[in-house]
Amino acid sequence: MMKFDIVRDRLLDGLNDVMKAVSSKAAIPILTGIKIDVTEEGLRLTGSDSDITIQSFIPAEEDGEQIIRVIEPGSIVLQAKFFNEIIRKLPTNDVVIEVTGHLQTHIRSGKSEFHLIGSDADEYPLLPQVEEDRKFSIPGDLLKSIIRETVFAVSSSESRPVLTGVNWQVAEGELICTATDSHRLARRKTSLENLAGEYTAVIPGKSLQELSKILVDGSTPVDIVLANQQVLFKSGNVLFFSRLLEGNYPDTSRLIPSEYKTNVTVNGKTLLQAIDRASLLAREDRYNIVKFSTDEGKVVEISSNSPEIGKVEEQIEAIEVDGEELKISFSAKYMMDALKAIDGQDVVIQFTGSMRPFILKSAHDDAIIQLILPVRTY
Amino acid sequence: MMKFDIVRDRLLDGLNDVMKAVSSKAAIPILTGIKIDVTEEGLRLTGSDSDITIQSFIPAEEDGEQIIRVIEPGSIVLQAKFFNEIIRKLPTNDVVIEVTGHLQTHIRSGKSEFHLIGSDADEYPLLPQVEEDRKFSIPGDLLKSIIRETVFAVSSSESRPVLTGVNWQVAEGELICTATDSHRLARRKTSLENLAGEYTAVIPGKSLQELSKILVDGSTPVDIVLANQQVLFKSGNVLFFSRLLEGNYPDTSRLIPSEYKTNVTVNGKTLLQAIDRASLLAREDRYNIVKFSTDEGKVVEISSNSPEIGKVEEQIEAIEVDGEELKISFSAKYMMDALKAIDGQDVVIQFTGSMRPFILKSAHDDAIIQLILPVRTY
Numbered sequence: 105m106m107k108f109d110i111v112r113d114r115l116l117d118g119l120n121d122v123m124k125a126v127s128s129k130a131a132i133p134i135l136t137g138i139k140i141d142v143t144e145e146g147l148r149l150t151g152s153d154s155d156i157t158i159q160s161f162i163p164a165e166e167d168g169e170q171i172i173r174v175i176e177p178g179s180i181v182l183q184a185k186f187f188n189e190i191i192r193k194l195p196t197n198d199v200v201i202e203v204t205g206h207l208q209t210h211i212r213s214g215k216s217e218f219h220l221i222g223s224d225a226d227e228y229p230l231l232p233q234v235e236e237d238r239k240f241s242i243p244g245d246l247l248k249s250i251i252r253e254t255v256f257a258v259s260s261s262e263s264r265p266v267l268t269g270v271n272w273q274v275a276e277g278e279l280i281c282t283a284t285d286s287h288r289l290a291r292r293k294t295s296l297e298n299l300a301g302e303y304t305a306v307i308p309g310k311s312l313q314e315l316s317k318i319l320v321d322g323s324t325p326v327d328i329v330l331a332n333q334q335v336l337f338k339s340g341n342v343l344f345f346s347r348l349l350e351g352n353y354p355d356t357s358r359l360i361p362s363e364y365k366t367n368v369t370v371n372g373k374t375l376l377q378a379i380d381r382a383s384l385l386a387r388e389d390r391y392n393i394v395k396f397s398t399d400e401g402k403v404v405e406i407s408s409n410s411p412e413i414g415k416v417e418e419q420i421e422a423i424e425v426d427g428e429e430l431k432i433s434f435s436a437k438y439m440m441d442a443l444k445a446i447d448g449q450d451v452v453i454q455f456t457g458s459m460r461p462f463i464l465k466s467a468h469d470d471a472i473i474q475l476i477l478p479v480r481t482y
Numbered sequence: 483m484m485k486f487d488i489v490r491d492r493l494l495d496g497l498n499d500v501m502k503a504v505s506s507k508a509a510i511p512i513l514t515g516i517k518i519d520v521t522e523e524g525l526r527l528t529g530s531d532s533d534i535t536i537q538s539f540i541p542a543e544e545d546g547e548q549i550i551r552v553i554e555p556g557s558i559v560l561q562a563k564f565f566n567e568i569i570r571k572l573p574t575n576d577v578v579i580e581v582t583g584h585l586q587t588h589i590r591s592g593k594s595e596f597h598l599i600g601s602d603a604d605e606y607p608l609l610p611q612v613e614e615d616r617k618f619s620i621p622g623d624l625l626k627s628i629i630r631e632t633v634f635a636v637s638s639s640e641s642r643p644v645l646t647g648v649n650w651q652v653a654e655g656e657l658i659c660t661a662t663d664s665h666r667l668a669r670r671k672t673s674l675e676n677l678a679g680e681y682t683a684v685i686p687g688k689s690l691q692e693l694s695k696i697l698v699d700g701s702t703p704v705d706i707v708l709a710n711q712q713v714l715f716k717s718g719n720v721l722f723f724s725r726l727l728e729g730n731y732p733d734t735s736r737l738i739p740s741e742y743k744t745n746v747t748v749n750g751k752t753l754l755q756a757i758d759r760a761s762l763l764a765r766e767d768r769y770n771i772v773k774f775s776t777d778e779g780k781v782v783e784i785s786s787n788s789p790e791i792g793k794v795e796e797q798i799e800a801i802e803v804d805g806e807e808l809k810i811s812f813s814a815k816y817m818m819d820a821l822k823a824i825d826g827q828d829v830v831i832q833f834t835g836s837m838r839p840f841i842l843k844s845a846h847d848d849a850i851i852q853l854i855l856p857v858r859t860y
Contacts, residue, residue, distance in 0.1 A: 186762065195755065218792060218793075219792045414564075414598035414599055417594075417595045420593065
């Protein structure tokens with residue numbers, strides 16, 4: 105038994121968040137549902153695919169305004185897909201939800217009435233247990249940037265599962281996030297005031313992508329709890345749980361070259377567009393290779409050649425070119441991903457020869473380092 | 483040999499139009515290309531999938547402004563997909579295109595240079611021949627409406643190919659467009675001043691959908707030429723050719739009932755939303771059936787029942803209900819399609835009993851008639 109009425113738009117906002125955890129191919133049938141718990145304090149929605157669990161709380165009252173009128177507290181699980189669509193299409197902004205005997209659930213709004221058969225909330229899995237000892241917080245927009253700058257570089261292959269995650273390492277007051285698919289690597293270092301201790305955790309790339317979608321813009325802090333097998337992100341009234349990946353993350357610190365033979369400083373956006381055009385004719389190709397060469401001046405030439413279709417030559421004026429002349433080939437896709445992560449600023453590219461990994465970073469700071477392995481073509 | 487330079491944005495606009503005719507699964511290889519013909523007057527682009535052919539003309543000069551500088555006239559065929567992407571991504575708004583020996587084509591803009599291998603323009607199929615004796619014109623926005631109000635009702639099955647088209651019939655100064663998939667029918671009558679003679683043509687639904695995408699909004703007239711095997715639409719500098727469907731279109735005039743037992747007048751938008759909600763739980767169902775019933779008052783009840791999921795009841799207040807009480811079942815999808823075609827106005831629904839086809843039309847005029855066959859469930 106349960107009965108309450110609620111402002112429809114607020115229920116919809118909560119559903120939008122928790123729906124991101126619900127998969128139509130759920131491992132256990134009850135996870136195709138959303139759990140609704142109503143107490144005098146408010147309504148709690150829970151969605152989960154067993155890897156990710158999202159919980160959203162809607163308070164009964166907020167800033168003196170009544171959002172939910174609780175007539176009888178209780179719990180029920182309703183089919184996520186139908187419940188979400190029903191709430192979205194209701195004719196008025198007032199909804200009454202009532203559970204009568206045998207899990208019969210009635211949803212009323214205006215002259216519209218839905219009768220659904222729910223599932224027993226006791227059968228819904230419990231929330232993961234998370235001990236709160238490893239805890240820090242990051243402004244929401246900074247967290248979103250950190251995710252965007254690293255997550256694209258995780259491996260999409262399950263052959264080494266630990267590489268499908270981003271390694272979060274806390275050490276010496278810094279958070280160091282690293283992702284690699286063994287052809288390229290993205291690393292982001294962030295100094296945080298409230299960071300103590302030394303520990304690491306590998307967070308699945310997919311979880312970070314979903315988290316990014318529910319983070320609101322702005323600098324409101326997100327509390328992060330890194331437990332042994334779970335990570336919890338708390339943002340306002342939303343809790344986001346993800347399992348962590350098991351296994352040892354490889355030590356990537358020695359991959360990053362410490363000395364360089366050729367240094368190219370160039371506008372990131374100009375380079376991105378030139379690479380994009382140079383790779384146009386090679387899109388069919390899995391590796392999508394472009395050539396990059398410097399001469400004695402400041403002109404960088406980017407080119408590609410697809411024998412059956414044609415070839416492209418691009419010249420860009422670099423801001424600075426130092427060191428040895430260089431010819432190198434690499435994946436246009438990896439280069440474009442890296443440039444997008446650095447986001448339109450002037451970038452420094454540091455090479456150690458045409459067969460060695462090279463790195464990209466912003467001309468202004470070392471917070472982000474993108475490393476790419478070249479391809480043998482010259 | 484050929485050489486010209488052109489304002490990039492104008493070339494892109496033309497490409498946007500002709501690309502709609504190009505299919506990646508072309509019947510003959512040269513149709514994966516776009517034909518470019520340059521004369522002193524300007525540039526003509528042609529794209530075709532052999533059913534539809536679109537031609538766009540860009541004048542060398544327009545309103546005293548030079549758009550193309552022709553250095554040497556000529557023709558070439560270039561791979562549509564690459565050519566379009568290259569032009570879209572060029573770094574400046576000035577493009578030079580040059581064909582040298584052996585169909586070598588060079589595209590230059592800023593410091594970007596593409597070299598493509600073209601195909602011989604003489605191998606590109608000729609345009610369909612269209613005799614201009616059956617000719618009339620329709621304002622562009624009206625033509626778009628006529629297409630939108632009828633084309634959704636064509637059959638998607640190839641079992642009777644002629645039903646995959648819309649029947650255009652010219653008779654007594656009227657254009658009558660009819661589409662049916664044998665479960666529902668859409669008919670639109672339009673009186674036109676410049677209409678003479680009596681003739682019919684069945685235009686493929688797919689062609690009309692593509693045509694609709696390239697018609698610009700506004701009342702600029704579109705000239706229409708209905709020949710024996712082809713129809714030609716001329717809109718500004720764009721020519722759109724489509725083959726016609728062969729075979730006799732069925733006589734549908736007798737399907738539309740001439741007398742009615744129950745008349746319901748209702749706001750179209752209110753009914754559309756109620757049907758949409760009532761069908762929410764039955765979406766998996768191929769037929770997506772809802773029940774519709776009137777009582778002695780003005781209340782119409784719409785309901786559906788999916789035994790495993792639940793049921794929905796919707797009540798709406800009709801503007802007027804006349805005649806016999808009625809219970810009828812029909813496809814929610816067909817009903818929603820028909821209501822969208824009538825577009826939010828008050829609609830009149832005329833029934834002749836629960837097992838007979840019923841019609842919908844605007845409360846204001848008879849220009850559009852939508853007919854739906856009911857389903858046996860009561």
